Amino acid sequence: MLAAETLLPVNATLGAVLAVLLVAAAGAAALARLADARGRGYARPVALAGLRAAAQLAAVSALIGWVVRAVPLLLCFLVLMFAVAVRTAGRRVTDNRTWWWAALPIGAGVLPVVLLLLLTGLVPLKGITLIPVTGILIGGALTATVLSGRRALDELRTRHGEVEAGMALGLPDREARLEIARPAASDALLPGLDQTRTVGLVTLPGAFVGMLLGGASPVLAGAVQLFVLVGLMAVQAVAVAVVLELISRGLLHRDAGPAGEPGARRRPWRSSRTLNGAEGE
Template identity: 80%
Template structure:
């Protein structure tokens, strides 16, 4: 019944492929015409095209492998680790181009690991791929998004308002505290998408978990309960991820170029001047 409902909603045929291609070309065209680019003036049209193609290839591969992976616990754990590793690499490289990108593993793990552990220990989610993979994937994706948004916004703010950071250091604030005063409000905005999604669920959108449960034949009550659980778990993951990535930025562990080194040299210079 659920398979028939899913097929009726979105049949997998040539028409679907053509529509997807048209939508991707439209997205690339709009980004190119509007000259949408990052702060380095690198256009997003190419990134959109590559993201669409990668998504198609990756989903095709996962669709072919998922049935095999979920049967064995060792393979399942390897697959979950692969998901985590890709998320860390993606988040880290979105935040910085230097070797500190690997610190992105800390906020994602800090947010996701405790939630998954609680779910397994309480028995709410069994150690089976059919349940653990989608739940963990959703949580890792939420941690990735929060880490990227929090880290990027914190570092952008520190770059724009570096004078305020130096002024705080000159007044005697520790490096960490001076950076936190500037970066905390900006990084905290990374929680807004998750908050808005939770506030408007059922009124503006029906998220994927809810729709998927319904298509799978579950009752509306069960589908609503699962979706509520996912949203609340995401809020917990994202809050932890933002808090941890903010702390890493404030301590200079995660930075851009040699920004961390410059900040430390400025701090030593300021303290030396005070000593004189």
């Protein structure tokens, strides 16, 4: 069995290779002029994300041994993980004050799974096991929340005329938005589904490889990886469902746009009303 240090030694060579890869990633984004819908390029965010990841992992590596020694410190660290995920996901979906609603899909997906694991004893209340498991689940919920929220709101903005047509035919605002947003938001499940369907054939995820490097048997490593993948699918399905409900009810939205979008304000001379309380056309 190869030791982890033998597989990937932490030395100057590793630092140089990481720097080259980060420059290549940012350079590819700049060369292809990759940008979001507002024209903001991704080259700089890619570079900053790599540097930030290095700093954060260095800090966590220094603190993790201290945090896992006491349950109160462990719980504080988990709350910090959750808060950062909510802030990151919420601000990716919207720039206005409704971003904090991202706490609901992330919490609704992660909390029941973590409680189930603790109550059944599959995961003990120890930082060395609880932190990585919870981190994986929070990360999956964050990704699903961002993808489903952005896709749903983009679709509502693009197809706002169809939403208004549904409202004109008598559909409640929620139902009209759901008809348009549901397929787009559901696409957020595809990365997790594909990863689960191809595990062992295309990819060997981190939990599996990490346990093998730690000396676990292939059977045990496979069982743990299966648990992680199934747990992630449950977390992400719940997160997407909650995001879709929040958007359809107008609780999570972007700044006012076309009348079919959540949060849009309509002129007051007609009687129909949005879920935000503004009268519509």
